[in-house]
Amino acid sequence: MxxxxxxxxxxxxxxxxxxxxxxxxxxxxxxxxxxxxxxxxxxxxxxxxxxxxxxxxxxxxxxxxxxxxxxxxxxxxxxxxxxxxxxxxxxxxxxxxxxxxxxxxxxxxxxxxxxxxxxxxxxxxxxxxxxxxxxxxxxxxxxxxxxxxxxxxxxxxxxxxxxxxxxxxxxxxxxxxxxxxxxxxxxxxxxxxxxxxxxxxxxxxxxxxxxxxxxxxxxxxxRTDERPLPAELVAFLEDGEAPVYVGFGSMPMGSLKDVARVAVEASRARGRRVIVSRGWADVAPIDDKDDCFVVGEVNHQALFRRVAAVVHHGSAGTTTTAARAGAPQVVVPQGADQPYWAGRVADLGIGAAHDGPAPTFASLSAALGTALAAETRARATAVASTIRxxxxxxxxxxxxxxxx
Structure with missing residues (x-):
């Protein structure tokens, strides 16, 4: 055929x-x-x-x-x-x-x-x-x-x-x-x-x-992804508590530079290291501190199992991959179907839906507080087993x- x-x-x-x-x-x-x-x-x-x-x-x-x-x-x-x-x-x-x-x-x-x-x-x-x-x-x-x-x-x-x-x-x-x-x-x-x-x-x-x-x-x-994580990334993951992942996939730059900056600052304020994905917007780190690691194309199926939370734009693919990995999510929808997936994450109790595409430090810190809570992690772990x-x-x- x-x-x-x-x-x-x-x-x-x-x-x-x-x-x-x-x-x-x-x-x-x-x-x-x-x-x-x-x-x-x-x-x-x-x-x-x-x-x-x-x-x-x-x-x-x-x-x-x-x-x-x-x-x-x-x-x-x-x-x-x-x-x-x-x-x-x-x-x-x-x-x-x-x-x-x-x-x-x-x-x-x-x-x-x-x-x-x-x-x-x-x-x-x-x-x-x-x-x-x-x-x-x-x-x-x-x-x-x-x-x-x-x-x-x-x-x-x-x-x-x-x-x-x-x-x-x-x-x-x-x-x-x-x-x-x-x-x-x-x-x-x-x-x-x-x-x-x-x-x-x-x-x-x-x-x-x-x-x-x-x-x-x-x-x-x-698509089953069996690629190993880069050695440098593995070393970063093993060198402390699970970090927060921040990435916006193939979204254009727009205001994402500011969103990424706020996400890094909010994660640090909660005592978390950060992994930043460049994505199509070519997001860059906000400084040269060693608590922030930048990745390009990488196996999300493997990475999301090892992070404290995933901050993303709410595409169907990223939402599904994070849910399957049992990773709590913070969805900052930028448009299209992303508000729908943000709502589903919140309704399922596996993370937080940010209200609007341009978070402030206070609003994203609050959303991260929800995602990093023990009960959210427990719920995300339970839901992960139901994802086909x-x-x-x-x-x-x-x-x-x-x-x-």
Missing amino acids: RVVVSTYGARGSVEPMVGLAARLRALGAEVRVCAPPDEEFAELLAGVGVPLVPTGQPVRPMVSSVTPGSAVGLAQRAAELMAAQFETVAAAAEGCDALVAGGPLPVTTGARSVAEKLGMRYVHVSHTPVVLPSPYRRPPGRRGQPLPADVTDNEALWDLDAEIANAMFGELLNTRRASAGLPPVDNVRDYAFTDRPWLATDPTLDPRQPADLDVVQTGAWI TDGATVAARLLLDEVG
Whole structure:
């Protein structure tokens, strides 16, 4: 069986697809992944023996140059992403049996169109629940298209969201479909999602609520990371009490420099050493004191088991990895689905959700006090045992069974 996987985005969009690809390959499928041509993504896929089909422009330079929430240049980026699906991904999918796609609508609508044209099984996957229509929450909103604050009917807002998606991407998609000999689509968002989307999230962290969509929740797609920690990092960990980890993944710089500084100061005030992750924002230490250690790309699965707490932005991947490791968390959400994961951490009692993206010393110190409390550690340890580790395997087997 041959499977092509398509995605576009930062690390949180690509890493789960690598996990799925690794399990598909282990189960005997031939798989290739269409993803941005950033070097780190090529290395991730090479590590699991899966070829990368470079698709679109590198993500990291774009993330660092686009103002968060801005719609400037969105139309051009959408056109480029969709073109890549109809061209690069379509060529990669020739002769395949299934296409699994995730990411923004220009990617998933294009990917489903490719699958339709080639007559293959198509699966839409989301790594967060907030983008899927639900009567229990508002849509997250689209760049440059804010939803009316005075409307509280969630179902009405989701209908409006579908209209906005059509206005943003409908003409672009249908022009491409016409060139491919395909009929027009009248609901771009729902076409991409299908009526049976897959949701690659953990049921403990993300309990499903009844909705119209027949959502298949597989568990998070986690790539097992067996890399040893660097010797210098191990020496730092063993040279005192467990430190606090501070990292914001592939978030752009923005105000993160100040957030990191406040996090380091608040950790020190509570008598804790600090590990700072550079991330895509290239966060640097605030001074040269020896109680602060800076890391780049590192095995979080191993590291988080050895820290006192994890201070992060609240991506699905980092939240899941920290929960699985039993590490208390302080989530400082910067946008997108991050407030949702922050809320789940607080609701589960495994950490604290900071109110807003720009903490002060006082507010972050209070959040750290919650995370470092003995009862929070005990709760995080208990929840860790409930986090599923087989999500990628479940998804891979389900796909093979459906297509094979």
